[in-house]
Amino acid sequence: MMAVVWYPGHMHKAQKQIKEVMPQVDLVIEVMDARIPFSSENPAVKALRGPRPCLKVLNKSDLADPAVTAEWLHYFHQQEGIQAIALSTIRQGEARKILGLCREMVPLRVQRGEPVRTMIMGIPNVGKSTLINALAGRAIAKVGDEPAVTKQQQRISLGNGIVLSDTPGILWPRMEDQNSGYRLAVTGAIKNAAITFEDIALYAGDFLLQHYPQAVMTRYKLNELPVAATALIEAIGRQRGCLRPGGVLDLHKASEILLKEFRSGKLGGISLETPAIFDVLEEDGDESEVGLKSGD
Numbered sequence: 001m002m003a004v005v006w007y008p009g010h011m012h013k014a015q016k017q018i019k020e021v022m023p024q025v026d027l028v029i030e031v032m033d034a035r036i037p038f039s040s041e042n043p044a045v046k047a048l049r050g051p052r053p054c055l056k057v058l059n060k061s062d063l064a065d066p067a068v069t070a071e072w073l074h075y076f077h078q079q080e081g082i083q084a085i086a087l088s089t090i091r092q093g094e095a096r097k098i099l100g101l102c103r104e105m106v107p108l109r110v111q112r113g114e115p116v117r118t119m120i121m122g123i124p125n126v127g128k129s130t131l132i133n134a135l136a137g138r139a140i141a142k143v144g145d146e147p148a149v150t151k152q153q154q155r156i157s158l159g160n161g162i163v164l165s166d167t168p169g170i171l172w173p174r175m176e177d178q179n180s181g182y183r184l185a186v187t188g189a190i191k192n193a194a195i196t197f198e199d200i201a202l203y204a205g206d207f208l209l210q211h212y213p214q215a216v217m218t219r220y221k222l223n224e225l226p227v228a229a230t231a232l233i234e235a236i237g238r239q240r241g242c243l244r245p246g247g248v249l250d251l252h253k254a255s256e257i258l259l260k261e262f263r264s265g266k267l268g269g270i271s272l273e274t275p276a277i278f279d280v281l282e283e284d285g286d287e288s289e290v291g292l293k294s295g296d
Helices: 008-024 044-049 066-077 094-105 107-111 128-136 178-187 197-211 213-219 229-240 251-263 276-284
Strands: 027-033 054-059 082-086 116-121 155-159 162-166
Touching (some): 008 044, 027 044, 027 094, 044 054, 054 066, 094 107, 094 116, 094 128, 094 162, 107 116, 128 155, 128 162, 178 197, 178 251, 197 229, 197 251, 229 251
Parallel strands (some): 027 054, 054 082, 116 162
Antiparallel strands (some): 155 162
């Protein structure tokens, strides 16, 4: 199993900065990856926001399984003080729906004619910067594939009486177990330098064979379903001509193809977690593979 690196120094600094700013915040907007809402959530957010309402944004919903995303929305809507919305920033204007929800969630501020002060929070690579730019209607936050520390807090007027503050510091992802680490790696939330493509592709392949076999068969034009992830990656390598000198299969290249096509949505909408993961954790504190079950 992959060793997942934790960043306690960064996390401590981020929490300290957020605590200092939080008294001036009415509503927290928490951005998560719709494919992995559990693993892309930071457990510290709830404690940091205190009694303030929270809008959970399941971003990249165009890459997730719509049926599973509906389960997550239902799960979050059952919680007091929580609203949830699934969206994709690649769909023009979709992010602006957030503004109306913010006003609905803090009605007293709106009635008094006071600005709704929001803070956007999220781990690296969930699309937070892209969402900020979509809400603002202009390029404000730097967008990139690698995690970056917010150097200073920005306060942005979004119109409609909404003021948005970017999170000072940085929040790192949930690293309480290795399954979450793997799922973060599969989606690209952990930079590639920290992992091996083969290791992560095997994990992804196992999941896809178990939960989305038809997507695999269709995408890679397979006549029969491989029995294991290793066989799947070998089949992809043969189908795509991933050969080294002497006709040896290039498993690294085949693994890279599987991960890139999963991340880009070419296998279709796929989710790696459902809310059932919380039931498993409450029962025995160990999600293991059970936490990956999709819509059981």
